[in-house]
Amino acid sequence: MCVHPKIFIITGLSGSGKTMALKLLEDLGCEVVDNIPISLCAHLISEKAPKKNLGIGLDLRTRDFSVEKFHDCVENIRKNNTVIVVFLQAETLVLCARYRETRRGHPLGSSVCIEDLIEEEKKFLIPVQNRSDIIFDTSCLSPPEMRSKLQQRLEIPSFGLWVYVLSFSFRRGVPSQSDFVFDMRFLSNPHYDCDMRTRTGQHESIQSYLAQCQNFSSFFKNITSMFTSSIFPSYSDDRRLNCTISFGCTGGRHRSVGTAEMFSKFLKENHSLNVIIYHRDL
Known part of the structure; x- marks a missing residue:
């Protein structure tokens, strides 16, 4: 029709x-x-x-x-x-x-x-x-x-909330468009592992390494719950159309990228969200 x-x-x-x-x-x-x-x-x-x-x-x-x-x-x-x-x-x-x-x-x-x-x-x-x-x-x-x-x-439907997930290096500054910024430097740095140094957080081995770090599990559980149960519904109620969430680390290659990748994968399971990921400093 x-x-x-x-x-x-x-x-x-x-x-x-x-x-x-x-x-x-x-x-x-x-x-x-x-x-x-x-x-x-x-x-x-x-x-x-x-x-x-x-x-x-x-x-x-x-x-x-x-x-x-x-x-x-x-x-x-x-x-x-x-x-x-x-x-x-x-x-x-x-x-x-x-x-x-x-x-x-x-x-x-x-x-x-x-x-x-x-x-x-x-x-x-x-x-x-x-x-x-x-x-x-x-x-x-x-x-x-x-x-x-x-x-x-x-009676005009909205397009749903657009979520932009960014990774970045603190050496080059925090992205000015960020609504929320998380510092991933509390995690162990894969840079000091010779086998992982040349890879980035987009690689599954880096993500597995980060997932096994102390406190990562509780951190990830808390932020996913916070956004999906509180922040995103509030944004939708206010008819806000986008939200930018940034993850930073020292070089912008491992911890920030890996966390951003895992966070984006989790959000994409929620089909009412439009998720775009961008690694600024890769």
Whole structure:
């Protein structure tokens, strides 16, 4: 069965989370266009039919925005596409706090009382809100909660968590992209065994050597349990898309590489994870 792409039009009150919603769509594999003039939206889609889900951001900051033009644009796009209009809103006091925190101006102008501008915007956008497919209130949601709940409302599946497993040499520094770093220098070094010196941690004999080292078994059991039972589920709940785990040793050839290889093999047994391994200093 062919699944036709959807077009998500993200609109609503200024400061209610449009940028974050579009970023979520982008992270979920959608093409995203923000604040394109309304007069160009239908032309953009008719020029090149979307091959994957598309997110379009339109609000008061959009050039030539009006309620009438917005409705006409949506109806024109609906003729040949599946369109879902998402209206983002929040309580006035919450929006006031966000404006004071970011110190951004309101699109309706400047005023001593930001509350008046927000209330004016709410009244102006009532027709848009009434004809929206999804009304989503962001007042009480943290950014991770907003991403999670909005993804559920939009019914877009995620690609699963991507786990990057790196090995490295401390001599060349810790990889800056690391989320978690483990120092494997507590293990015996195969470098001092003449039969193993020329091999790397990718070789089974090195991995067997490391597995027999004192404390390796308890270390490996603890980190695999920690990531699979606590960290990865938390990342998934927060809709975080990737996690980088780095293992380091002195030369970046034996202990770090061997541990990274064994850890990656263990993770690949969990089919909900996408695992990529990279040995920086081999």
